Amino acid sequence: MRAARSRLTFSGRSSGADKLFEYGVLAIALSTLILVWGLVLKLAVDAQPSIDRFGPGFIIGMQWNPNTEMFGALPFIFGTLLTSGIAILIGVPLSIGIAVYLSELAPPWVREPLAFVVELLAAVPSVIYGLWAMYALRPFIAHSIEPFFMSFLGWTPLFQGNAVGLDKFTAGVILAIMIIPTVASVSKETMRAVPDSQREAALSLGATRYETTRIAVLSYARSGIFGACILGLGRALGETMAVTMTIGNANRISWSLLDPGQTMSSLIANNWGEAQGIQLSALIEIGLVLFIVALIVNLFARLMVGRIMKAVPTTGGGL
Amino acid sequence: MSEQKANIGKATEEKVAMPHKGGNSMIMVVGAMIVVVVVIAAIFATGLLNGGTKESVTLTGAGATFPMPLILKWADEYYNSTSHKVKINYGGGGSGAGITQIKDKHVDFAGSDAPLSATDSSTYGLLHIPETLGPIVVAYNEPSVVNLKLDGPTLAKIFMKNITVWNDAAISALNPGVTLPTDQITVVVRSDSSGTTFAFSGYLAVVSTEFQTLYGQGKSVSWKEAIGASGNPGVAQTVLTTPHSIGYIELSYAKKNNIQFALLKNQDGNFVTASSETAAAAAGSASLPAGNGDWSHVSILDAPGADSYPIATFTYILVYKELYNDQSKMNKTAAKALVDFVWWAVHDNGQSFSSGLYYAPLPASVVSLNEATLNSITYNGVALR
Amino acid sequence: MNTFAYRRMKNRLASFAALACVVLALIPLVYILFMVVKTGAPAISWGFLTNRTVGTGGPGEGIGNAILGTLLLVFYATLMGLPIGLLTGIYVSEYGNNKIGYTVRFFNDLLANFPSIVIGLLAYALVVNFLQFGFSLFAGSVALAIIMIPIVSNTTEEALRMVPNSLREGALALGVPRWRTVLKVILVNGKSGVTTGVLLSVARITGETAPLLLTAFYSSYWSTSLKEPVASLPLTIFRNYNSPSKELLQQAWGAALVLILIVLSINIGVRLFLRKRTGKGKVVKNWKQRLSLRT
Numbered sequence: 001m002r003a004a005r006s007r008l009t010f011s012g013r014s015s016g017a018d019k020l021f022e023y024g025v026l027a028i029a030l031s032t033l034i035l036v037w038g039l040v041l042k043l044a045v046d047a048q049p050s051i052d053r054f055g056p057g058f059i060i061g062m063q064w065n066p067n068t069e070m071f072g073a074l075p076f077i078f079g080t081l082l083t084s085g086i087a088i089l090i091g092v093p094l095s096i097g098i099a100v101y102l103s104e105l106a107p108p109w110v111r112e113p114l115a116f117v118v119e120l121l122a123a124v125p126s127v128i129y130g131l132w133a134m135y136a137l138r139p140f141i142a143h144s145i146e147p148f149f150m151s152f153l154g155w156t157p158l159f160q161g162n163a164v165g166l167d168k169f170t171a172g173v174i175l176a177i178m179i180i181p182t183v184a185s186v187s188k189e190t191m192r193a194v195p196d197s198q199r200e201a202a203l204s205l206g207a208t209r210y211e212t213t214r215i216a217v218l219s220y221a222r223s224g225i226f227g228a229c230i231l232g233l234g235r236a237l238g239e240t241m242a243v244t245m246t247i248g249n250a251n252r253i254s255w256s257l258l259d260p261g262q263t264m265s266s267l268i269a270n271n272w273g274e275a276q277g278i279q280l281s282a283l284i285e286i287g288l289v290l291f292i293v294a295l296i297v298n299l300f301a302r303l304m305v306g307r308i309m310k311a312v313p314t315t316g317g318g319l
Numbered sequence: 320m321s322e323q324k325a326n327i328g329k330a331t332e333e334k335v336a337m338p339h340k341g342g343n344s345m346i347m348v349v350g351a352m353i354v355v356v357v358v359i360a361a362i363f364a365t366g367l368l369n370g371g372t373k374e375s376v377t378l379t380g381a382g383a384t385f386p387m388p389l390i391l392k393w394a395d396e397y398y399n400s401t402s403h404k405v406k407i408n409y410g411g412g413g414s415g416a417g418i419t420q421i422k423d424k425h426v427d428f429a430g431s432d433a434p435l436s437a438t439d440s441s442t443y444g445l446l447h448i449p450e451t452l453g454p455i456v457v458a459y460n461e462p463s464v465v466n467l468k469l470d471g472p473t474l475a476k477i478f479m480k481n482i483t484v485w486n487d488a489a490i491s492a493l494n495p496g497v498t499l500p501t502d503q504i505t506v507v508v509r510s511d512s513s514g515t516t517f518a519f520s521g522y523l524a525v526v527s528t529e530f531q532t533l534y535g536q537g538k539s540v541s542w543k544e545a546i547g548a549s550g551n552p553g554v555a556q557t558v559l560t561t562p563h564s565i566g567y568i569e570l571s572y573a574k575k576n577n578i579q580f581a582l583l584k585n586q587d588g589n590f591v592t593a594s595s596e597t598a599a600a601a602a603g604s605a606s607l608p609a610g611n612g613d614w615s616h617v618s619i620l621d622a623p624g625a626d627s628y629p630i631a632t633f634t635y636i637l638v639y640k641e642l643y644n645d646q647s648k649m650n651k652t653a654a655k656a657l658v659d660f661v662w663w664a665v666h667d668n669g670q671s672f673s674s675g676l677y678y679a680p681l682p683a684s685v686v687s688l689n690e691a692t693l694n695s696i697t698y699n700g701v702a703l704r
Numbered sequence: 705m706n707t708f709a710y711r712r713m714k715n716r717l718a719s720f721a722a723l724a725c726v727v728l729a730l731i732p733l734v735y736i737l738f739m740v741v742k743t744g745a746p747a748i749s750w751g752f753l754t755n756r757t758v759g760t761g762g763p764g765e766g767i768g769n770a771i772l773g774t775l776l777l778v779f780y781a782t783l784m785g786l787p788i789g790l791l792t793g794i795y796v797s798e799y800g801n802n803k804i805g806y807t808v809r810f811f812n813d814l815l816a817n818f819p820s821i822v823i824g825l826l827a828y829a830l831v832v833n834f835l836q837f838g839f840s841l842f843a844g845s846v847a848l849a850i851i852m853i854p855i856v857s858n859t860t861e862e863a864l865r866m867v868p869n870s871l872r873e874g875a876l877a878l879g880v881p882r883w884r885t886v887l888k889v890i891l892v893n894g895k896s897g898v899t900t901g902v903l904l905s906v907a908r909i910t911g912e913t914a915p916l917l918l919t920a921f922y923s924s925y926w927s928t929s930l931k932e933p934v935a936s937l938p939l940t941i942f943r944n945y946n947s948p949s950k951e952l953l954q955q956a957w958g959a960a961l962v963l964i965l966i967v968l969s970i971n972i973g974v975r976l977f978l979r980k981r982t983g984k985g986k987v988v989k990n991w992k993q994r995l996s997l998r999t
Contacts, residue, residue: 021883022799028788029795029808032853036811039818039826039850046829066415066512067537097725105719114726116975121733123971125911127938128960131945132736135743138560162503164561166546177732184729208711210718238819240914245945249510249547260546265821265914270549272825272918273381273416274512276423284829287822295817355775377925377932379839391759394924408933409759410839410922411943425838548946555948576948 040291047288050281058285064251064267066275071282073289075253079168079261080290083243084236086172086257091179091236092229098180099187099225104213115188122181130245133174138165138246141173146258160256166248169257174242179232186231186305190224191217227304234298238290240265264290376656379408382417382430383514384551385569386451386634390430392672393664400668405656411550415512415538421445421637427649427657429637432514433538434614444640446610446696448689449633450664452602452619453678454593455519456573456580456630458558459565461485463500468493470584471526471621471629477565478506478523479530480543485563493584500563507557507566510547512538518632519567522620567630570594570677585629586621597628599679605633607685610692611640631679636661643699654698662704665689737964744961747954753962757924757935761951767959769926773841773934774963777920778910780845780930785852786902792853793860793898798886809861816854823850824915832919839933844920848909855908859901863894900974907970911963913938937963 054061054071061072102115142165153159198216207215218225248260249270262270264286275283380390387409394407409430412420417429422443434440434447457474459467464485469477473489476482482489486499509516517538524531534540548557548566555572558564570593573580582590591597601622608614614635621629638661642654649657663669670680681689694704755766792812796805818826827847831837867890875885891898921933922943937959944956 015881018882021886025791025795025799026804028791029800029804032788032792032815032857033808033811035850035853036815038830039815039823042826042829043822063541065541066539067535094725094729097722098729101722101726105722117730117733118726119975120968120971121729123907123911123967124733124736125913125938125963125967127911127913127941127945128736128740128964131941131956131960132732132739134945136735136739137732161544162505162563164505164546164564166557166561177729180729208715210715211711213718234817238821240819240821241942245942249549250545251541251547254544259544265819268821268825269914269917270510270547271512272828273412274419276419284825287819287825290819291817291822294819295814298817355779358775377923377927377929379921379923379933381921388760391924395758395760395762398925406925408921408923408925410933423833425832550946552948552952553946556946559948572948578948 043284043288043291047281047285049278050285053278054282054285058282059289062253066279069278071279073264073286075251076262076264076267076286077289078253079247080237080263080265080293082168082257082261083172083175083247083263084233086169087175087179087236088229088233089176090173091176091232092183094176095180095183095228095232096187096225098184099191099228100213100218102184102188103191104209104217115185118181118184121177126178126239126241127245129174129178130242133170133242133246137174138170141165141170145169150258157255158257161258163258164248164260166246166260167256167258168247168261171243171247171261171263172257174246175236175239178239178242179235182235183228183232186228187221187225190221190228190305193224194220223304223307227301227307230297230301230304234294234301237297238265238294240269244269375404375406376653377406377408378427378653378657378660379410380417380428380430380636381410381412381420381426382637383414383432383634384411385414385432385453385455385515385632386430386678387411387551388571388575389451389672389676389678390664392676393660393669396669396672397660397663400663405660407660413509413511413538413550414514414517418637421639424644427638427653428661430634431637432632432634433517434617434635435637437613437615440611440613440615444611445637446640446692447612447614448610448636448638448661448665448692449607449681449685450636450661450669450689451673451678451681452598452631452633453595454570454598454601454628454631455515455522455567456570456593457565457583458555458568458573458578458580460558460562460579461500461502462579464494464497465579467497467579467581468584468590469581471522474583475523475527475530477504478508478542478545479527479533480506502563505561505564506542506545507554507561507564508540508542508545508547509549509554511549514538514632514634515551515567515569516540518620519630521618522630525621570598574677583629585625585627586623587625587627589625591626591628593628593630595674595677595679597626598631599682600624601627601629601631602633602679602682602685603627607633607688610688610695636664638696640695641697641700642703643697649698651698654696655703658693658696658703662690662693665693740957740960740964744957744959747958748961752958756926757940757955759924759952761947761949763951765951765955767935767937767940767955767962769923770935770937770940770959771962772926772928773920773923773936774910774938774966776841776928776934777844777848777916777936778906780841781848781852781909782902782906784845785849785905786856788849789853789856789905790860790898790902792857794864794886794891796857797861797864798890812854812857815850816858818850819914820851820912821914823847824917824919826850827915828918837931839919839921840929840931841920841927841934842930844916844934844936845930847915847919848912851912851915852905852909855905856901859905860894860898863897863901864890866897867893903970903974907967907974910970911938911967913942917942937966 058073060074062074063070063072142163146163150159194217198220199212202212202216243263244266247266249262250260251262268283268287271283390409394409397405414431414433417431420426421429484503486501491499520540521536524536548554551568551572554566555568558566559578582592585591601619605619619631642649665686673680696703752766754768755764756769757767758765796809824847827843831843831846837843871889875889916936916939920936923933923935927934940959941956944952947953
């Protein structure tokens with residue numbers, strides 16, 4: 001009895017084995033700290049030569065020329081933003097529609113299997129998305145979608161050139177498909193977090209399903225849905241393979257969606273093997289920029305989603 | 320913590336209802352993992368039986384996709400002819416990547432159609448060993464146009480986007496009697512740093528002063544409005560799947576996949592089709608430096624001769640003269656294996672596969688040159704052959 | 705005109721629109737699975753699964769060594785990443801209500817934010833360059849392990865948090881030492897959540913391509929050595945997806961089929977089995993996990 005009691009402790013005097021375990025686990029946890037620090041440091045250190053040479057002008061530099069050793073990030077920041085923008089433009093409305101359906105409209109026997117299937121979309125590896133995009137999506141876009149847009153928007157700078165299908169448009173579309181599971185699932189969860197009392201109140205006032213959703217659910221879950229979109233944006237920013245395989249790999253700025261482009265991540269994937277010296281340093285600086293941008297976006301998203309999820313107690317259910 | 324407290328009520332009931340149900344699912348998961356481990360272990364075991372990792376040597380190369388079909392063929396044949404003792408990996412990636420990786424000593428040898436710059440040759444102690452040569456063809460996707468004829472200046476204008484449509488006057492002039500479509504030309508180029516680009520842009524620079532001024536020769540060119548694809552295979556497939564497109568690829572890729580390519584007008588004024596013979600004709604008069612010399616000016620572009628194909632190039636295997644160094648993993652057996660492999664490749668054993676894959680077999684003078692180079696390779700100062 | 709009929713029509717339209725969104729989103733998934741199966745299945749044969757990728761597109765080639773390579777990469781990555789992630793998660797959940805724990809969690813979130821291509825770049829700088837391992841199975845595994853750690857850590861932490869305090873208190877009251885409580889009581893009770901996290905992260909790294917490009921590099925042989933480059937399913941797809949050679953393209957589709965079967969089986973298996981077990985419990989517990997698992 002006395003022996004048992006002496007081991008009863010939450011902190012303070014614990015037995016030798018306890019201390020060993022705790023410190024062991026702590027050591028491992030600290031090792032991840034060291035790992036992350038090491039990675040960020042290595043990123044910064046290896047980017048240093050490029051930072052020194054090009055300074056802040058790197059961000060607005062328009063050239064990427066290994067021959068003259070002039071490197072700038074603007075075409076790739078542009079490409080990243082444009083393709084992610086298209087992804088959001090196409091993906092978000094679809095995702096919200098899906099979330100509304102899953103959260104409000106679906107009969108219970110449909111809800112779980114359907115949510116399950118939507119999440120399965122996220123499990124498909126990026127490279128397989130790219131493969132499919134190359135041989136199914138690209139022809140469809142080049143033969144049907146792009147000519148369609150060109151027919152009435154061909155006068156705008158957005159739809160100039162040939163409809164070849166290896167361009168920012170296709171890259172944007174495949175990105176849209178890839179962010180749907182994230183945005184839809186998180187939106188759905190924020191919607192489910194809205195207390196039923198809100199819905200009941202609207203319904204009792206005679207609102208239709210649509211009106212209830214609009215008034216009681218969507219506006220309440222607004223910031224959470226916004227956060228979900230930002231999460232999707234964060235996902236789109238870092239996506240590499242499917243984009244590399246569809247974007248046409250052109251290191252220059254072009255406003256036409258039908259022109260090939262390049263994102264920060266696809267540039268790294270393409271130039272990785274051949275880059276050396278200052279070019280490698282510039283590439284790593286692009287990686288650093290990408291990391292920082294993704295970090296800011298994701299932190300912002302968590303803030304937004306965290307707010308709604310904390311404010312309202314979760315009502316379980318669903319996937 | 321408050322979250323947990325809120326959940327205690329619900330969760331405790333659940334947990335009380337099922338305390339330690341390891342459950343069938345856990346067993347299945349663990350079982351599955353055990354199966355995977357057993358499978359891997361089995362494969363380890365068969366791997367050891369399969370020729371043994373102790374005796375075999377693995378060499379890794381990277382670089383040019385120009386000679387890749389040939390090098391991969393050699394790798395396979397050599398693997399069989401050495402009874403599975405020498406494994407050769409060749410990962411492609413483009414000449415630029417090959418050069419970078421051999422400079423960093425991450426690969427045992429590199430392939431490059433572009434020679435090293437003079438400074439690089441002397442700084443790094445790398446040797447050039449031309450292992451084959453071949454033509455670069457202008458592939459296009461316009462099924463209605465058979466046997467398209469082009470000349471240097473027109474070709475340059477197409478790639479500079481001065482000519483943008485197929486039925487441009489300049490192209491029509493070279494192809495009398497042929498109805499050219501009105502479609503816009505989609506230009507396909509290499510997205511990676513490429514020796515094929517080096518040779519192709521070198522030719523355009525020779526035949527067009529405007530190209531020389533605006534773009535110049537290089538492994539990377541800042542092309543105007545072109546789609547970039549990775550590697551010779553990438554450009555080939557992109558041309559194949561993009562109507563009205565035009566691109567530059569090595570002959571082997573065009574022939575093996577039935578891609579149309581143009582006849583080019585050579586220096587003598589003849590329209591020549593690309594083949595191993597016409598490439599060999601272009602190489603005929605080339606004088607090459609010693610293996611450890613400066614190869615930066617070696618060029619058989621726009622070669623004179625009635626049958627010479629204007630865009631032909633040697634492609635080089637780059638290896639270190641001294642194969643021992645603190646960083647490399649190469650032991651003496653591997654070093655000897657590398658030298659023996661390249662020896663095998665540049666002689667009949669390897670060269671016999673060239674024509675079948677549409678490359679030109681090396682002229683005898685080049686083979687002798689390579690022999691001297693290979694004989695000079697040392698391991699810790701001692702020659703390996 | 706706010707008549708009821710008008711509102712009812714709007715309601716119907718909206719419902720229809722929402723359903724249309726669902727259908728539209730399902731089309732790519734169904735199409736992808738359909739196409740991968742249809743185009744990849746003809747390639748599959750016993751020979752295809754057991755021959756090595758020679759690269760010449762000749763007869764008798766296969767993706768056997770790519771399958772082995774992927775298994776090895778995942779095996780070593782899990783060997784390195786699982787213990788570290790697990791123990792970090794345990795630390796943060798059980799001992800981490802302090803500044804250190806908070807910092808560790810923050811840094812793990814930071815790690816989860818690295819785009820996978822940047823992780824590959826860093827693994828290249830550290831393992832291939834700095835440690836002079838060259839292109840190797842080891843370098844590839846390290847890259848994948850780095851991706852795995854924050855996911856396992858996060859899901860473990862969340863799963864263990866769900867275990868009610870009453871169990872901890874009860875065990876301690878019975879005199880069970882802290883370390884045994886954690887291992888035998890808490891971990892066991894959080895088993896399903898932890899296993900889910902581990903398996904989903906395994907599925908995720910199996911499909912990763914970008915980090916392997918210049919770490920695992922390329923091999924056309926059966927290789928089990930940590931110091932040699934290794935073939936893998938995602939890289940086989942990436943290297944051959946744009947190949948004019950019908951045989952090599954076929955290898956890509958065949959590899960895609962095998963890869964998607966592996967990844968989807970793990971995902972479906974996890975969701976089916978472990979969901980049944982925990983009844984109403986969610987599989988992906990919250991949006992934070994969702995982000996790191998990329999769902």
